[in-house]
Amino acid sequence: MAKLRFGIVGAGGIAHAHARALRGLADQAELVAACDAVAAAAERFGQEFGIPTYGGEDGVERLLARPDVDAVSLATPSGLHFRQAGAALRAGKHVLTEKPMAITLEQADEMIAAQAQTGRTLGCVFQQRFNPAAVIVRAAIDEGRFGRILHANAYLKWHRTQQYYDQGGWRGTWAMDGGGALMNQSVHYIDLMQWLAGGVAAVQGYTGTLNHRIETEDAGVAAVRLRSGGLGVIEGMTNNPANEYDRVEIYGTDGMAVIEGGQLARYFTRAEEVRPTEAEPRPSRNLAPQVLERWKAAHPDWKTGHPAVFQSFIGAVLERREPPVTAREGRKAVAIIVSIYRAAREGREVTVPEGRAE
Ligand SMILES: NC(=O)c1ccc[n+]([C@@H]2O[C@H](COP(=O)([O-])OP(=O)(O)OC[C@H]3O[C@@H](n4cnc5c(N)ncnc54)[C@H](O)[C@@H]3O)[C@@H](O)[C@H]2O)c1
Structure with a gap:
């Protein structure tokens, strides 16, 4: 080829x-x-x-x-x-x-x-979409094993120094970074959350510049209404003085998962529940290790990042098909983030635009 x-x-x-x-x-x-x-x-x-x-x-x-x-x-x-x-x-x-x-x-x-x-x-x-944890959860949701999505949350608490923002001269500027902790760093996890939950319909939010000398936010929080009818939370900041921490949570009527630091930290579906046995009388409510191991054995050559x-x-170009993350898909996280900025500026709920910009 x-x-x-x-x-x-x-x-x-x-x-x-x-x-x-x-x-x-x-x-x-x-x-x-x-x-x-x-x-x-x-x-x-x-x-x-x-x-x-x-x-x-x-x-x-x-x-x-x-x-x-x-x-x-x-x-x-x-x-x-x-x-x-x-x-x-x-x-x-x-x-x-x-x-x-x-x-x-x-x-x-x-x-x-x-x-x-x-x-x-x-x-x-959006390399996070290729993480085995995300692939497993998305497949389970597509197969209906999570039921109706009720809650979806995305948290990013990273550490960025003032020197990081000063380098290059574009980070933390509206003109070239388009935002701060939400647009630059949290965009990965906001995308993952919306991709798994089936989209975000509306947001209310606050942003702040709490501990850096930058134009844009180093902290942003939002309450979100999901397209599924469920509710969620977004929290992104670069003010963590300690380690990086990121987490996406999805809760449906029949299943739940937590992806933390890119790993499948928790996973449960009623359909896959491990029944108690005489040897293990307590039912397992976290199937993440077994599910991950099974998936990895079935996908030995899987690439990440x-x-x-x-x-x-x-593959998409050579075989003339759509890429896995099309421009329309890429637009979704941008739409959520600019809506949070607008909600914070105007102090009101903002509907996340689905199609062309209004
Ligand atoms: N996917 C990820 O995990 C990930 C990680 C880091 C950065 N990024 C993204 O990658 C992009 C670059 O980030 P970075 O951290 O590598 O930034 P960087 O500042 O390290 O590199 C950007 C480079 O672009 C050059 N540049 C500036 N204007 C240019 C122009 N007009 N033509 C050609 N080159 C030009 C700069 O000189 C610089 O060398 C950003 O959009 C950022 O959000 C993605």
Whole structure:
């Protein structure tokens, strides 16, 4: 099968994960070039991965002009994704964009329109969806084993220093990060929560900048009304002085699960309940270890993280099907987060827009 030839746009932190993922998929893909607005960053990256790079403001155009680049992955500040995705799609390239796909719904809609006009593939990086824990829970929900979803909660309590925000000059800014603890960090878990629960219909929220010198929030909380009719909570912050902590919880009428630190921490469904035996007279209410072990034995070659995202995106392009996280899917977390910002600003409940921006 032909290989998909990639260029990486932006050669900073996460670009390394892109390059390593492509290296690990050498039978399906090839990294041919990269670019960065900062010439020195482009050059360092090129030396590390043994590829030509384009530095400077016009680096993207020069990369897109290469006929041997079939696809680009975007590893640039979030506020640049929509413009770069549009340019790449119009240059005939397939695009895999980092999260969040865009920082406003208008930008997301422009990207969706550019994808439709060009017929190229546009996918979003949400690697948490490939975690075995998330895959197991989603499959159980799809098979009806959780019953009706009543509660879905997402918590992210991470530690970010002032130095982290000061680096690069784009983090914690409205123009380029599009938000703070919610838009940048919590977006993964908000996406997971909405993906598992079947969407968020409305939110009420508060945001605050409590312990960093940044424009955007380092803390945000929301009460949410799920599309299932259930209720939930979102809490995201980068003020944890200790360890990183993240958790997604789903409770249905017949099953529940907790994904903590990417692991399946708790899992129970009535259908799978382990009945008490003489040897084990108490019924088990946490089937996570058995369920996870069984699943891993059945999926020995399963990839996670960026390798999983790239592998599935490449498969989708080569086999001409939709990527696992389409632009419409990527838009959902953005819609929830901008609605929380609006709810916090206006002090009222905000309906999460489903289709095009209002
Ligand atoms: N999926 C994940 O787990 C994950 C993790 C970290 C970051 N991200 C996302 O990846 C993106 C980049 O984050 P990062 O932490 O790598 O940032 P970074 O600051 O380390 O790297 C961004 C790079 O883009 C370059 N750049 C800026 N403007 C450019 C332009 N116009 N053209 C080309 N290059 C340009 C910068 O010089 C820099 O080298 C963000 O959208 C972020 O949300 C995702």
